[in-house]
Amino acid sequence: MTTTFDTGSALAISNVSKVFNKGNENEVIALSDVNLNVHTGEFISLIGPSGCGKSTLLRVIGDLTGFDSGSVQVSGKSPEDARKERLYGIAFQQAALFDWRTVSKNIELPLELAGWDKSQREVRSAELLEMVQLSEFGNHRPWELSGGMQQRVAIARSLAVDPPLLLMDEPFGALDEMTRERMQNELLRIRLDTGKTIVFVTHSIPEAVYLSDRVVVMSPRPGRITAEINVDLGERTETTRESDHFFHCVTSVREALRLHDTSGTSTSSFRGEV
Amino acid sequence: MASTRDRISNGFVSFLWALAGIAIIGLMWELTKLIGTIIDLPFNTSNQAMPHIWTMFSAFSLPEVRGSDTTVFQAVLAASTYSLTLALGGFVIGVSVGLLLAIIMQRFLFFERGLLPFVIASQTVPLIALAPLIVGIGNQISFGPIQWSTTYSVMFIAAYLAFFPLSVGALRGLQAPSSTSLELMRSYAATNNKVLWKLRFPASIPYLVPALKVSAAAAVVGTVVAEISTGVRGGIGRLMVEYARETTSQPAKVYVAVFGAILLGLVVAAAITAVDVLLTRNLPKKGLA
Ligand SMILES: Nc1ncnc2c1ncn2[C@@H]1O[C@H](COP(=O)(O)OP(=O)(O)OP(=O)(O)O)[C@@H](O)[C@H]1O
Ligand SMILES: [Mg+2]
Numbered sequence: 038m039t040t041t042f043d044t045g046s047a048l049a050i051s052n053v054s055k056v057f058n059k060g061n062e063n064e065v066i067a068l069s070d071v072n073l074n075v076h077t078g079e080f081i082s083l084i085g086p087s088g089c090g091k092s093t094l095l096r097v098i099g100d101l102t103g104f105d106s107g108s109v110q111v112s113g114k115s116p117e118d119a120r121k122e123r124l125y126g127i128a129f130q131q132a133a134l135f136d137w138r139t140v141s142k143n144i145e146l147p148l149e150l151a152g153w154d155k156s157q158r159e160v161r162s163a164e165l166l167e168m169v170q171l172s173e174f175g176n177h178r179p180w181e182l183s184g185g186m187q188q189r190v191a192i193a194r195s196l197a198v199d200p201p202l203l204l205m206d207e208p209f210g211a212l213d214e215m216t217r218e219r220m221q222n223e224l225l226r227i228r229l230d231t232g233k234t235i236v237f238v239t240h241s242i243p244e245a246v247y248l249s250d251r252v253v254v255m256s257p258r259p260g261r262i263t264a265e266i267n268v269d270l271g272e273r274t275e276t277t278r279e280s281d282h283f284f285h286c287v288t289s290v291r292e293a294l295r296l297h298d299t300s301g302t303s304t305s306s307f308r309g310e311v
Numbered sequence: 312m313a314s315t316r317d318r319i320s321n322g323f324v325s326f327l328w329a330l331a332g333i334a335i336i337g338l339m340w341e342l343t344k345l346i347g348t349i350i351d352l353p354f355n356t357s358n359q360a361m362p363h364i365w366t367m368f369s370a371f372s373l374p375e376v377r378g379s380d381t382t383v384f385q386a387v388l389a390a391s392t393y394s395l396t397l398a399l400g401g402f403v404i405g406v407s408v409g410l411l412l413a414i415i416m417q418r419f420l421f422f423e424r425g426l427l428p429f430v431i432a433s434q435t436v437p438l439i440a441l442a443p444l445i446v447g448i449g450n451q452i453s454f455g456p457i458q459w460s461t462t463y464s465v466m467f468i469a470a471y472l473a474f475f476p477l478s479v480g481a482l483r484g485l486q487a488p489s490s491t492s493l494e495l496m497r498s499y500a501a502t503n504n505k506v507l508w509k510l511r512f513p514a515s516i517p518y519l520v521p522a523l524k525v526s527a528a529a530a531v532v533g534t535v536v537a538e539i540s541t542g543v544r545g546g547i548g549r550l551m552v553e554y555a556r557e558t559t560s561q562p563a564k565v566y567v568a569v570f571g572a573i574l575l576g577l578v579v580a581a582a583i584t585a586v587d588v589l590l591t592r593n594l595p596k597k598g599l600a
Contacts, residue, residue, distance in 0.1 A: 101494045120500055127498045133491040137513045137593050146509065150499040180595040 046113070047202055047234035048075035048098065053107035055093055055260075066259035067093040068104065073253065073262060077201070080228060080235045082245035082252050084290065090260025091238045095204050098236065099127055112201060123151055125202040126195030130210040132187035134179035140190050141166065141175035147197040165193040168227060185216040192224070196231065203235045210240065218278075221247055225273055242294070246270075246286045247278060254290065256297035264293035318588050329577075337364050362563040367570070370563035383564055387550065387571035394534050394546035395575055397462060401469020402530035408470065409477030409526065416478075417485040417511065418503065427482075434475050438533070442468060442540035465537040465546075472533035473526040480522025484515025517594065520587045527579045535572060547571045 055068040067090045075081055083091045096102040097109060100116035111119035119125060126147075134143045144162040145153075153161070166172045169189040171182075179187055188208055195203060209217045221244060228235060239245050245252045246268055254264040268286050270277055277283055341364060347356025358366070371384035412430065416423040445464045452459040488510050496506045538548030547568060554565040 096494075099494075099498055101497055120498060123500055125498070127495065129491050129494075131489070131491050133489060133495055135492070135510070135513065136595055137516070147499045149509070150496075150501045150505055178593065178595070 045076045046074060046110070047077045047079065048073065048112075048236070049108075049110040050074070050094075050098070051108050053094075053097060053104050053109060055090070055097060055102070055104045059105075068097070069259035069261045071107070071260075071262055075234060075236065077234055078232050080237065080248060080250050082237045082239055082249040083255060084239055084242065084245045084252055085255030085260075085263075085294065086257055087240075088260075089255040089257035091255060092206050093260065094255075095127075095206050095236060095238055099125060099204050119202075123147070123198045124200050125204055126197065126200045127204040128188075128191045128195045128206070128208045130207040132179070132184075132191040134187055134190055134194075136179060138179075139175065140171065140177050140179060140182070143179060143190060144194045144197055147194060151198050161197065162193075165196060168196070168230070169193045169223070185212050185220060188212065188220065189223070192227070196227070196233075199231075201234060203233045205235065206238045207240065208237075209244070217244070222273070224248065242287050242290045243278070243283075246283060246290060247273065252286075252290050254293040254297075256294075263297045266290055266293060318592070322584055322588065340364060359558070359562050362566065366563040367566040370561065370567050373561065373564065383567050387547070387567050390545060390547045390550040390568075391571040391575050394531075394538065394548065395578065397465050397538070397543075397546060398469055398527075398530045398534040398575070398579070400466040401471075401534060402473050402527055404466060405470035405473025405526060405530060406477050406523070409474035409522075410481055412474070412478040413481035413485055414507065416482050418507075423482070430475065430478055433471070438468065438472070438536055439540065441471070442537055446541050461541050461543050464541050465534055465543050468537035468541075469530040469533035472529040476525035476529060477519075477522045480518050480525070481515055484518030484522075485511045487511075487518060488514045516590050520583075520590060523586065524580070524583050527583050528576070531572075531575055531579055535575075547575060 050071055050073040053068055053071045054066070057063070057065045057067055071090075071094060073081075073094075083094060085091055093102065097104045098111060098116060100120040109116050112124050114122070114124070134140075135146070138146065141159070141162045144165055145158040148158045148161060162175065163172070166175050169192060171186060171189055171193070174182060174186065174190075179190065182190065188211075192205075192208065195205075209220050212220060224235075225248065227233075235248075237245070237248060239248075247270075249268050252266045252268060253262055254266065255261065256263045266286065266289050270280075270282060270286070340361065343352070344356045344361055344363070346352065347361075355361070362370075371382065373383045375381045375383055375386040412426065416426055442464070445467055446461055449459040449461070449464045449467070485507075492510055492514070493506070496510055501509070534546065535548040535551075537543070538546040539552055543549060551565060551568040551572070554561070554568045557564055
């Protein structure tokens with residue numbers, strides 16, 4: 038793997054390791070020798086059992102936490118520079134909207150901090166509200182919205198400064214199945230409209246397959262990447278989720294997850310099955 | 312917005328409850344006196360020791376001192392107003408200092424570790440010991456033509472009592488934002504000051520409002536007690552001492568002063584409630600306050 042940066046690379050992670058509580062009894066190797074390259078406009082999902090380091094990897098990319106060794110380049114820059122230049126937007130499982138601000142003002146927060154003036158901000162937040170189909174709710178308070186609507190506001194907010202990269206940590210994790218599928222379609226539409234590079238963390242295999250160009254499978258203790266599965270579903274339609282190809286991809290991801298399941302004694306028997 | 316209106320009407324209902332509470336206390340007072348005439352109670356229920364409620368009210372219109380044309384009521388009102396200004400001064404100073412300390416302690420872990428024990432220890436010094444000390448030190452202070460006055464000592468003591476609940480409440484409030492909110496701000500490349508202003512401070516409001524209430528009460532109590540222990544004239548504390556000396560001739564008079572102190576408390580509580588409504592009008596009602 039070369040460390041040279043070509044213009045098509047949105048994210049270049051090589052040999053990254055991260056240890057929490059180094060040297061004491063609680064030491065956890067959250068990331069071990071992680072290599073990942075994402076090209077511009079690609080949609081990748083990180084999937085793996087709880088504690089395998091998905092969130093940690095996302096935080097490393099976003100410079101929300103540091104790492105111990107290796108190198109990370111976000112659009113050819115260090116994570117810190119990328120963060121300071123506001124090259125990514127982020128959304129979490131909790132919408133984390135600010136109660137004391139209206140929906141519009143929540144979306145405008147990153148713009149305020151980036152020094153946009155008021156009229157520009159208002160134009161932009163109206164545009165984004167339209168994108169997430171919440172135009173009538175700009176003056177509402179966040180707590181007046183349903184969980185799905187709040188999550189849409191959070192996504193609009195992550196897109197506010199129009200960053201090329203979107204980091205999403207289980208953004209639909211707290212939603213019911215119906216809302217979740219609707220949100221997935223909306224995210225795909227937004228992706229088509231904006232051409233963002235997206236790194237998406239999820240626990241759901243079908244969700245990962247449905248959304249992504251590539252599913253990155255991780256396994257814990259130590260947290261590492263164990264498989265990458267290319268998904269080639271083409272344009273998603275109403276029948277995509279029922280297609281054989283979709284099931285085939287879901288099965289591949291499931292097997293990749295099972296292969297490195299070190300949590301039980303049944304590892305070897307699973308291996309036998311595969 | 313409807314919720315603001317709800318809050319105001321809620322406030323009105325609480326006010327009615329407060330009135331009902333006062334009425335019940337009055338009734339119990341009279342009832343105690345009545346029982347005292349029938350059976351022997353372990354305390355004195357005579358009109359000398361426990362004047363009738365109506366005697367207290369009639370004392371409102373007594374002349375302040377024999378032959379003066381100001382009534383007791385006017386005197387109490389004037390004294391209450393004076394004490395209120397001192398309490399307000401102490402409150403503002405206390406709140407400012409408390410807030411500043413909270414911000415410093417939040418920003419620098421080092422200061423939280425180093426300062427918090429002193430902040431807590433400061434409240435264990437008894438006021439009785441503190442008051443003469445402050446007056447003593449204060450009297451030696453002068454900035455050119457400006458001379459320290461004992462009223463500053465009263466304000467200082469009020470501030471001393473008021474800053475504590477506020478700094479502790481504010482510190483908790485400033486530390487309230489979730490790690491998710493803080494990570495969001497970091498992802499926006501927000502400076503520490505922006506994080507303080509746009510996240511920590513608004514998030515602290517539900518913690519700040521109850522802290523303000525406690526601080527305001529502390530400032531009032533501090534003022535009255537400080538007036539008594541420093542001997543500052545013109546306030547309700549001093550008036551209470553003076554009227555208490557007249558119990559033999561005018562037993563109801565001192566209670567007018569007590570009403571004045573209660574009034575002081577009510578005015579302050581109403582003001583804080585107004586601040587509460589103003590600050591929390593945009594927050595969900597399930598707030599901590
Ligand atoms: N701030 C921290 N301090 C210490 N250990 C941490 C910290 N954050 C994460 N870890 C540890 O690092 C490992 C990876 O955590 P991480 O949150 O990245 O997992 P995850 O894959 O996102 O899990 P989940 O699916 O449950 O969200 C875990 O063992 C966790 O205990
Ligand atoms: Mg996680």
